[in-house]
Amino acid sequence: MTHILKYFSILAVVLALIGCQNDAEDSTSPSPQQQQQSPNPMGQLQQPAPDIEVSDEEAETFVDAAMGAREVQMKARETMIGVIESEGLNIETYQKIAQSNQMGQQAQDSTNISDEQMEKFQNVSDSLQQVQGEIQQEVIAAVEEAGMEIQRFQQISQAAQQDPELRQKIQSKMQNRTQQGMPEAPAGN
Numbered sequence: 001m002t003h004i005l006k007y008f009s010i011l012a013v014v015l016a017l018i019g020c021q022n023d024a025e026d027s028t029s030p031s032p033q034q035q036q037q038s039p040n041p042m043g044q045l046q047q048p049a050p051d052i053e054v055s056d057e058e059a060e061t062f063v064d065a066a067m068g069a070r071e072v073q074m075k076a077r078e079t080m081i082g083v084i085e086s087e088g089l090n091i092e093t094y095q096k097i098a099q100s101n102q103m104g105q106q107a108q109d110s111t112n113i114s115d116e117q118m119e120k121f122q123n124v125s126d127s128l129q130q131v132q133g134e135i136q137q138e139v140i141a142a143v144e145e146a147g148m149e150i151q152r153f154q155q156i157s158q159a160a161q162q163d164p165e166l167r168q169k170i171q172s173k174m175q176n177r178t179q180q181g182m183p184e185a186p187a188g189n
Contacts, residue, residue, distance in 0.1 A: 051159075052155055052156065052159050054156055054159070054166060054169070056169075058148075058156075059169055059170055059173055060173060061146055061147050061148050062148060062153065062156050062170060063170065063173045063174050063177055064146035064147070064148075065142065065143040065146035065147075065148045065153050066153075066170075066174070067174070067177065068142030068143065068145060068146050069139045069142050069143060071142065072135065072138045072139050072142050073135075073139070076131070076135040076138070079131060079135075080128055080131060083124060083127045083128055083131060084124050084128075087120045087123050087124045087127070088120055089117065089120050089121065089124060093113070093117060093121075094121060094124060096113070097113055097117070097118070097121045098121075098125075156170075
């Protein structure tokens, strides 16, 4: 589970680099995935970004990979909402229980959640864990399809968090790409 949270934290950073294209929608209804992107529950500090060189061509490939990962994430969000709703919970109730669990509180005591809702929450959580494994594989496939290995994608993501110049380079390329409308075909590697 910690590996999944770390992975989704990296994906969250990449998606943040993409920009605020859907922020209005996202801010009013945080996804279950966003709930699980909370700070690392193990209290681990973020590792410093490696000092890496990223060519313009590699930055373009990274943008292709990030946009592919974003598409997967958007579809995954809908899938995860469907899983929650199919169990008979609404998003707010699921998030309320998840937040109290993350804070180490007894969810039923602190939020007046019924036994039935707790059972639904546990069922949903089990299903979401399976869905997250599938999502992870889809994101890896999208990154690799764009022509980048997942380890390099993660390195660039981490470096962009701490290197303003690299972050700006990537954001600029993403803006150019979204203004053009369609992603370019990845350069041959």
